[in-house]
Amino acid sequence: MTAIICDVTKKVIPGARKDVNYVVLMGKNLSLDAKSDLDATVRAAMKKEALYSFRKYKKTYMETLLKMCK
Secondary structure (H helix, E strand, C coil), X not given: CCCEECCCCCCEECCXXXXXCEXXXXXXXXXXXXXXXXXXXXXXXXXXXXXXXXXXXXXXHXXXXXXXXX
């Protein structure tokens, strides 16, 4: 059996099943709690923007994900 480790929390995801209790984003494994933290952080950052742009959203999402996975 393979152990899946969350790239944000660095903890093993027990009974890991893709899209059930962990997701893969840009090649990173995230627990559902870590994904909700990522979404909340990106949402807060995008609220500060005066003009919404999908390109800016994708860039912010990617940068935040990489920063959280360090």
